[in-house]
Amino acid sequence: MRLGALIAIAAVTMAGMTSSVVAAEGEAVTGRFDRPQQGFAPPGTTLRPATPEEAGLDPAPLLAAEQKIDAWTRPDSTGHPLFAGAVGMQVHDGMVVNTHTAGSALRYADGAGTELPPDQQVPMRMDTIFDLASISKLFTSLAVMQVVETGQVDIDEKVATYLPEFGVNGKECITVRQLLTHTSGLEPFLPLWRDWPDKAARIKAVMDVKPVYEPGSTYKYSDLNLITLGVLVERITGQPLDVRVREGITEPLGMVDTGYNPPAEKLDRIAATEFMTVPDRGMIRGQVHDENAWSLGGVAGHAGVFSTAADLSVLGQAVLNGGAYGGKRILRQDTVRQMLTDYNQDFPGNAHGLGFELDQLWYMGGLTSPGTAGHTGFTGTSLVIDPASRSIAILLTNRVHPTRTWGSINAAREAWATGLSRALAVPPKHGPDAWFSEIGNLSTATLTTKPLTVGDRPLRVTFDTFVDTESTDQLVLESSTDGTTWQPVSLRAAGPGAPGGEVSALSGTGHRSWWSVSAMVPPSENVALRWRYTTDKQYTARGVLLDGVQAVVSGNAVLDLEREPEAVTPQGWQLRSR
Template structure:
């Protein structure tokens, strides 16, 4: 049995409810597979693939595609369990009209996409490599390595604050229009005045990573593109990843936007981001091009703790530091060193406090989930031919959530559990038959697996007349469970079953209802309810595990996983 197969057969394989700790074995490499071979449910993955293809249709949204074309890859335990490629790498003219068929170029598995801000991860890795060598310290002022950066009150800003976007720098400046050449543009970035006191708040800023790209160059004596090539892409065998791709690769590169300001025409093979373009295509915040396969290699290297196929680019400690939240004082803005954390809007059901990744403005997303040793990568050219066609966030979320729902949540009691994987703006219910007249409190007990965003909730309700429902306080036990009685269950990242107990007030014709409700955005892995049991003193009056027909399900289904 090969190394990858041995790793795939270990504890927790194919499971969402058995979160893993630590990294995957160093020997794990990417292997073509199928969901079934990986122990996954193929249906959510196939559904996601179909939806992503459908969104490339010419009339998918408001008379145009959600994105011109895209490619995606899903990885679990080193096994490639999902892939899709659809739509056009080159498809439209400047006005959004479809090109003649002989001038269109379809997206294929090896299509090269502009990664946009996903470039920030490569720059961050390059910085961490310098930290490992002792050439840079995270706690040191940036001005120690780039003296010009100390201007205008930035003398205390640290390397770590740039990586975590807590430097106080503004989000961006218009380098391409306001400054004449690369030297003056970099000078403008280094001399800029902070908008807020360094360390006082979170502001996502391209300038942080442009600065770090310059820091890497100053410390190594090499340009950033060479540092990335020699330290990351070459060791990992990422042959189609880099800045300023050569003309020989143009036939495989997806077009992006038709730009009139600046006057660049239809952009293809050159970075879309205007500031990166003004910096000759090499900048710390944008400029990398890549393929889904290459990005999957990087993902697996990180899941392995910084090593892939014998090539180590980071230590385990460095990877661990990069995906740990350094912004706990800024709730809602969790951030590692370069990596975003726990962002449900594109990480979907894979979200957790250690789920890490990044997106790119051109339509890309990169997600790694160490707790299930999985990755979801989606590359699109959503700005082709115009950025005005909208956001690909629904596609990003569905791709990651498809993988999460393919991973099993095994029933807590018996052979199946009630499952609801509602989409947005939905309600699902489980309702008991009438429990009759009760002259004292009855006890309801059940198990719940809840993976939702904070605004999607599961409640237990009771009624005595069938129309006026009241929520019932619940006491909950289990990893990540609330410590005080609550009237709503919500949460993500714990990936564990909870044991729930509630006291139901007495009354005539008491009926119970479990209600799961989602809002307009960002659903998670979903909700499982199992082992429903209601007792009146020592007497069991409802046991849904033995008699599921006593439950009326709307939006819930019995599932074995």
């Protein structure tokens, strides 16, 4: 299967389309959000620094995302910041277009949030090393797929074939694929560190556990899936997991700051995590934060990897390149395609490849599409890899420093990825500019005409729109005969990803195409039109564009916004040239 098919746009044709065409495999389309790429980047693509302008990007959205990250590292109404510090990196088409640091890698002395003296605090740097938490699951998954490539493991084979001790208590038929896609039915975690005395007993507890759901019947994210896969890799290769990951992934890719149990000489570059009292570990810095991984010696399939933004960007580019980077191949292209295929279509909202999460707006933001891959980590980390735009967004924070109770950082994750998406251009479909709205949560933007003289003839309205929104953030067209009471107008849209038949609203992410829309408004002496875009309380994607707006009565245009943009009153909309 081609990667273009995985991102659900391979069927887009060139006929009748202008800017919303699919880029052919290998074609360079720098800086465009509306030209989804097919296939992988050339395997020789390596990262290099570039300005946003050199990459064809608008620097303003990148700066706006930076400002949000900065604000979240300062105390708010709660008396503390959302997170102590962050390192961010944004990559497009092999170019590192933005790097950013904010706040502190070490800031607090205890779990109550007592700040260290300024001379004892450690600022974030671009080479700060972070505990990746569950992003570690990607390294385990890559290691699994490497042994799949050797023929030693079949992902559709029963796990018990390779780990006989796993095949008990209802787990006899669980497959390797089900572990990778979190459809095994295993519960999310067990308190291994607390309830079992040593590593051997803790691993045995995972092997002995009974599923809480019928395997294959539901999606349930579980650390136990990846702990099991880590054991499987060790059993098949005869190597400890950390050695296997180093020899098979990080060393070939040149990821010099990535691995388990970082050495003491790197401690001054490691971001602190939580001040932990249960278990009594004090301020954690340089040891894995996850209690179960810690109790397993710092090396486990679900957590334990430390890394930097620079190293993660190499991993992300290797995925975009189809499994190779810097002349070293860690996976075949067909294997990477498998890893980016959604196997959880029976569980809407939980799209998942082999190890990679897919299509998750809550942290992928405006880069979301059916083929966008990534993962997050409990310590405050996120990695987003978007094959459709060949972009990578990395945000690493120490949000559990000094405590895990200060709140979710999903808004920051989403903002960082969305900033990159909005920096990519969507040129107008007609003329020099188009109306654009990028309002935030719980907001409404309107574009309203004056009353149009229609009489006893129906009004035909046509426009083009580029919609990249959460399904509950909708664009509607409304009409009014009195300027006060507004009625929805039924719409028909055409284009890749457009809804079929008549609809009352337009929304959706990932198609990255202009839609041609038409509507008929019943006869009325005078009628005003209003385009209304409304968002709910959380998650916004790239936003909405309108262009080529016309209203015609019996062949005569009574509204043409290409000629008269002043014929509408915008609230929350602005004219943009890209």
